[in-house]
Structure formats: C-alpha cells, structure tokens
Amino acid sequence: MSLAQQRECKSSDDVLASYMNKDKLYIHYQPIVDLHKESVIGYEALTRFPPSAYFKSPVELFQFADQTNRLFQLEKHTRELAIDSIIPHLQERQQLWVNLTPNVIHDDSFTPGFTHTILKNTGLNPDQIVFEITEHSAISDYQSFRKLLEHYRKQGFKVAIDDVGAGYSSLQMISELKPDYMKIDRSLITHINQFREKQYMVEALQQIGKKLGSGIIAEGVETDGECLHLIQMGISLMQGYYFAKPDYPPPPLPKSISEQVKLQGYSQMFPLKIDERTTFSELMTWISTYMGSYDNYFALIQGKGVLPLTEVVRFVVSHSTKTKETVWSHLRSWFT
Structure with a gap:
C-alpha cells in the first residue's frame, strides 16, 4: 500500500470513527401502526446525526462507508445502537425494523450472525427483528444475498422490502427475495385518494402480496384522505407523519389519532x-x-x-x- 493510500485510509478511518462516537450518531424511531388493532406493531430505526461538514444525510454517510469498505463496521454499530436504545420501550409483540444494505456481503470484514449474538442478552427474540432492504439498493449478486437471507430466516428473523414502487427493480427484488413485508413507497401513497392510477398500482401490489403471503405497509401517510382511502382498500398497516414523526423515546400511537381513525372508519361504512x-x-x-x-x-x-x-x-x-x-x-x- 502506497503512502498516499495509507493516508487516505487513515483519513477515512478518522472520519468514520468520529461519526461512530456515541455523542455523534443517534437513533430515532417511527411507529408502524395496525389500524385494525389500533396499536403500534413496530418501530423503524432511523440513523440521525447533527449537522456536519462531511455529510448532509445518513445516506451519504453509508455511501461513504460502502466506498471505503467499512459498511459492515458502520451497519453493525448502528444496529447495536438501535437494539440497545429500543430495549426499554419495545413491547413483547412489537418488532424493530433495521436496515440491511445488500452490499454489506461484499465488505471484507462481514461475518453473519452478529445480530443473533447481540440479542442473546437483551430479552428480544429474532422474530421481533425485521431486516429492511431498500428498493433503491442495487443487488448485484442475488444468489449470495438470498443465501444470507435464508440464514437470517432460519434464525427467525423477518425480511421486508422498502420503497416498493419507487424504482424499476421492484418486481425482480420481490420475486427473488419473497419478503415477509412489502412497504409501498410514499410516491404511490401521496394523494392516493385523488388519483385512480395510484390506486390501480397499489391494488396490483396488494394482489402480489396476497399471492406471496407478504404483508402490505403503506409508507408516507400524511392526511385523513389518504388514511381513509387506504382503509377502504383493505390496507391497515401504515407509517407516516399522520401518526408520528421519528423521535426518541419511540412515540406511541396518539390517543386522539386512534379515536379519530375509529370514528372515521365507522363513518366510512356509511358513505x-x-x-x-x-x-x-x-x-x-x-x-x-x-x-x-x-x-x-x-x-x-x-x-x-x-x-x-x-x-x-x-x-x-x-x-x-x-x-x-x-x-x-x-x-x-x-x-x-
């Protein structure tokens, strides 16, 4: 390794180490709700950090870690942080949703099994962890990634595909990975009560989910109209600012929203x-x-x-x- 390469590695190590400081990275949680049960079924863990001179968003931070062959190191750190932070708040039947980046399997330091090891002393069960794969992620080696997911599933973990409908690779990813959950991207949910084309697309994804046995979750729900129309379409699992913004401690389902949805659901039966x-x-x-x-x-x-x-x-x-x-x-x- 040349001197220039050594300096570059040292520099990237220093940058990443500064972000993995406990005072730098923190986790916020956004609830995923089941309106039929009027309850929070789980929380998605979202990485956050204060304004930085290096990166504008967590996406840029993870891209940097990927480019410098430190993706596994960062993902492991954030996952440990998410699990440790949620333990006092996660109820027995609730799930924690954490990101899984497909490229992590190409990281030189990657070793499967660390999540199962983390859970041993937490009181959480593997079926309370959902690995969330973004639809924006490029999967170059489906065969290797499927093997990794099979390993996780044998241990009891669940798998979800995020941002379904946001890109061109949704159908291939769904057919290859056969997820337990499909999270429909907010681009199809925003104003769904006003656009039949969006309704047709979501209906098609509902049919795919039904055939595969995958739960359907609507992301980015922000208005009464969107929520009511999704209920009418038979979708009860939702996530979005309509219910709560990401925060810590994990926000519960507001009582006012629960009562409002109940009243709206009742009135919806009598249009x-x-x-x-x-x-x-x-x-x-x-x-x-x-x-x-x-x-x-x-x-x-x-x-x-x-x-x-x-x-x-x-x-x-x-x-x-x-x-x-x-x-x-x-x-x-x-x-x-």
Whole structure:
C-alpha cells in the first residue's frame, strides 16, 4: 500500500470513527401502526446525526462507508445502537425494523450472525427483528444475498422490502427475495385518494402480496384522505407523519389519532346519507361518481335505519324514470 493510500485510509478511518462516537450518531424511531388493532406493531430505526461538514444525510454517510469498505463496521454499530436504545420501550409483540444494505456481503470484514449474538442478552427474540432492504439498493449478486437471507430466516428473523414502487427493480427484488413485508413507497401513497392510477398500482401490489403471503405497509401517510382511502382498500398497516414523526423515546400511537381513525372508519361504512329531500337525480349522480366498494357498506336512511349500497343501486335502477322526484315516498314502500 502506497503512502498516499495509507493516508487516505487513515483519513477515512478518522472520519468514520468520529461519526461512530456515541455523542455523534443517534437513533430515532417511527411507529408502524395496525389500524385494525389500533396499536403500534413496530418501530423503524432511523440513523440521525447533527449537522456536519462531511455529510448532509445518513445516506451519504453509508455511501461513504460502502466506498471505503467499512459498511459492515458502520451497519453493525448502528444496529447495536438501535437494539440497545429500543430495549426499554419495545413491547413483547412489537418488532424493530433495521436496515440491511445488500452490499454489506461484499465488505471484507462481514461475518453473519452478529445480530443473533447481540440479542442473546437483551430479552428480544429474532422474530421481533425485521431486516429492511431498500428498493433503491442495487443487488448485484442475488444468489449470495438470498443465501444470507435464508440464514437470517432460519434464525427467525423477518425480511421486508422498502420503497416498493419507487424504482424499476421492484418486481425482480420481490420475486427473488419473497419478503415477509412489502412497504409501498410514499410516491404511490401521496394523494392516493385523488388519483385512480395510484390506486390501480397499489391494488396490483396488494394482489402480489396476497399471492406471496407478504404483508402490505403503506409508507408516507400524511392526511385523513389518504388514511381513509387506504382503509377502504383493505390496507391497515401504515407509517407516516399522520401518526408520528421519528423521535426518541419511540412515540406511541396518539390517543386522539386512534379515536379519530375509529370514528372515521365507522363513518366510512356509511358513505351515503338519504333524507326527505334526496332526489333520484342526486342518487344517480352519487352512484356515478362513487369510487369505493359496495360490499359491506351502507346508506344511512334518516329515521329508518340502514340500507346496503347494493340495495340502493337496485332501488335507483327500478325507479330510473323518476329522476326529478324525491325518493322518500318510494323508499318507504321499498322498506315495507
């Protein structure tokens, strides 16, 4: 090794060592929630550090570690930090989600098994750890990486693919790795309630997940409309600022959000309300613009109860010539 190379290695060692100081790197956690169970099922560990002259983001730090053949050293450090920090807060049935960079297997110092060793004295079980592989990661050797994942799975660990739908390699990565979870990228989730094209894409991923037995998680949920539409599509696992920003200690599911989702979920079952002034024309317009499901959804009939939406459609079709009339008198006879 030349003197210049020795200086470069020493310099990169010094830089990385400074970031692995306990006062420099820290972990924030963002909850992953299950709205059907109204609970937090796990936390994603996110590496953070104060503003730096060297790197603008953790992504740049990990890229630097990869380029200098120190990726395993950095990943091991951050994973130990994430596990140590979460122990007082992680409940028995909750999971910790940690990043796994595919390129780590090419690091000269890489040795599998260190995560299992870390867990021995923590009280955590391997099935509480989910290795999260970003879709942006380039996997040059699927055969070797699959073997690594098989090793982890035999120990009880779970595997997730992050950012699904953000790049061109999603389908190959899904088919090759057969993940336990697929996290749908926020680019498909943002304003999903307003764009049918995004809905079609997410529906397709739902079908793939169903065939493979993979759980579907929506990332980047930020609004009521997005949350409600995802519930309507049958997606209950979500993550995003709508629930909590990354923080430490790990943030719980806010009670106000839990109560709000419960109320919204209830009201979502009754997307249509009919009263004495409702006309057939208004019902026809509503049916033509309604984008939700008809199965297990109802119309609230003022003072009379509920009517399945499928029955509402039959009712309107059977009175298709009465567009300008109110529905009330005809609806009474329909009920009797």
